Amino acid sequence: MCRPSRASEQRGRRSPVRQQETPEGEYTPGIEGPAVDASGNLYVVNFQRSGTIGKLAPGALQSELFTSLPADSIGNGIRVDRQGRMYIADFKKHNVWVIAPGETAPRIYFHSDQFNQPNDLAIAADGTLYASDPRFASPSGGQIWRITRGADDKGRGEVMSSTRRLGVTNGIDLSPDGATLYVSESNSRQVWAYRLDGSKLLNPRLVRGFADFEVDGLRTDASGRIYLARLSAGTIAIIAPDGSLEREVPLRGKQPTNLTFGGPDGRTVFVTQKEGRFIEAFRVDRPGREPCLQMPRMC
Template sequence: MARARMRTAIISSRTIWILCELAVAGLIVSSAIAQEAPFQSRQVTPAGEYTFGIEGPAVDAKGNLYVVNFGKPGTIGKLAVDASQSELFAMLPEGSVGNAIRFDHEGRMFVADYKKHKIFLVSPDGKQVETYFHSDEFNQPNDLTIAADGTIYASDPHWKTHDGQVWRIAKSADGTIIGEKMTATRKMSTTNGIDLGPDGKTLYVGESDTREIWSYRIDGGRLLSPRLVKRFADFNIDGLRTDTSGNLYVARILRGTIAVLTPAGMLTREIELKAKEPTNLAFGGIDGKTVFATQRQGGFIESFRTDRAGREFCLSACTGRK
């Protein structure tokens, strides 16, 4: 009976993502996108638009891309659909500097402020920035991922001591926002890139110092069943994202590539980028198969087409993306 229930759950999860893929495939794709060569990166914005701290990035339901540190620290830039230049979208409070941006399935924008130990909620017009969660126990909220129910998972590295942790931030029954440091059965190194798998129960965490990616099974505030997915022999790793098949796209900073891994950790492809210091990436475009990468070297954004839609994009597509 237990095996039957497990098999049903697996089939159900796969069915959801197959339906999402079909829904996305049913969208009208422009001829320009359709003809663009897959896995061939191109520079999208001019060099120098963003600072050395270029990060983020995230795509909203309309296809606009948002990236932190536009022109100077503490800002958020917006690259509108089909635009070739970014524009100022929002200013964070004095002294705050963003590192990660994420949208939940309702379209709300969350920004990790690593300087002031906060996670902000930003209004759709960028004019209101309010604190969603703050803790002095943060080393620094670095990267974020958001589950279908709105739960936020944040990587929290301590660069000086070469270790880190993961936070779980969720709304309680009475509406209070509660944050807790998740427990794990192994000591983590410098936690950096983070994302959920398509099942919503697997959390992938990249550790920069050791160049390792680990997966965990989420059980409330606990991270169980740690599994080493991949250890890279050289070059550092930064942000990572998953697609609807559970493949991982990993920014290999200084190597200048995005590595594509199977859920089992097999390297299937390395996508050469225009510059050598990719910090993070996001899936977007009309069908979720355009990957945007932020480049620290040169302070610009580049993009390439892939063969699978991003997990977050497809989650949004199946919950009301317009």
Template sequence: MAMTSGRNFWCLCSSILLVVAGSWAQAETKLFESAQVTPAGEYSFGIEGPAADLDGNLFVVNFGKPGTIGRLPAGGTASEQFIVLPEGSVGNAIRFDRSGTMFIADYKKHNIFAIPKGQTQPTVWFHSDEMNQPNDIAVARDGTIYASDPNWKGREGHIWRIAKGSDGSVQGQVMSAPRAMGTTNGIDLSLDGKTLYVGESGSGQIWSYGVSGNTLTDAKLVKSFQPDTIDGLRTDVAGRLYIARILKGTIALMKPNGAVEREIVLKGKEPTNLAFGGSDGKTVFVTQRQGGFIESFRTDQPGREHCLQRGRC
């Protein structure tokens, strides 16, 4: 009888421990709750352009000072310097293609740099003095780069299409569009690559376009936020958009039809951009201009770029 009672007691304790452990695990992985990851002040006011590789490293521009790129190792809580860009260059966006090549938008010197996987030396992949910047970039399945190119003073902008030609040389040109664009900023593609989403910071509007070679077609206003309250954006494999609401301190999670599913409250109030990372692509990293740090939250779907890198999209 005593042995039976002891066994029952042990089973009861084990059950309690399992419940507690399960509750702790659920708390640890609670979706859409953001937490600060790195110390304040690691990055300059120009903190931007986060992108994660398949090894779990997160890369962010302007670590400590302009013209640098920082690296946050997988599972890390502090960044380290990855590289310094050539003299006078300042990065604003980072993206990866299917081969693991890192592309960096240099808005000061009008370059797109490329760093092949496993290397640390940036080379100029594309340059044009006709560019205002470039600002943000998105990479398609075939390696084509779409770059937003705002003229902040003129409150206007356009999109560049940059790709290799039949002779192997990299060529770029401004895409023709069915409407006059505002200050083009955040940019990303739909999962099938047929739709390009572009945020115009001055107006606070998100537009979608069909993509046909060097032409943007079928312009649709997806959503109007308040002027000057949107920055970078990303898409997930479910087709939703994640939009950095700079000055509001949230990430708007929006359906392709413009319906806002939720506003994810952040620790900092000036999010500039975001990227999907982690082993499953469901960790969203956010760059915070206010405080110069990185924060993150878990979501329920992986990002398009993570899917692209794994060769599944």
């Protein structure tokens, strides 16, 4: 499996080179939750079987098993904080797990019976987690959780209030300044922006909607652009903060579920593909928000 040469990487607004990073079939159809740590390792849920987490090391041609969650738990979103702690949303057992740096054993960071099914995670500079919590059986009733670290090193979570009734909340991420939370909704095919005030979601603003194809995971770059996975459209939509569509990146796989930024300069976008069950990647002209949090020197 060859890697794109530096000469072939995207510069400016030229079409990105899409590169398949892992063999087809490495993961289950539940492939999701990509996250990159400060060492450049990529983590993805459901490697070979449900309830596992795979790891793709920098330069590796295939993933390896990183860890397994306890019985009946199935991960979805993953995020890594500045200290190297990994958080995993477990939609089956209503947990958020944490794995300490240098370890592989998960422990419960936060649990609530009020979860619908925790889906995706976003992480702020101070380590606060925001979790999308959809109710897929209903076009409304989705929630967003705010989870902070207590003095006992465990999470403290609360459902965020909103002046707008939320739909099927799915993809989630923050603006570079941490003041705005972006949320995609599967049922409406829309992306919404909220101003954060503690546990309140204020000033709801429709960023952009699409007439077709379900929307899924999203991430922001250092300039505030939104990268949105359009499931079944086979593209990543790049949306300016004002809602204008800059372009759509066509992918090799046709069912992108989620994405994250990584690479040595934070400018590689890794995409999880339900169709084919592999990871692909393309290069962009600006680093992601999260790599800039982990390694500010690159930004």
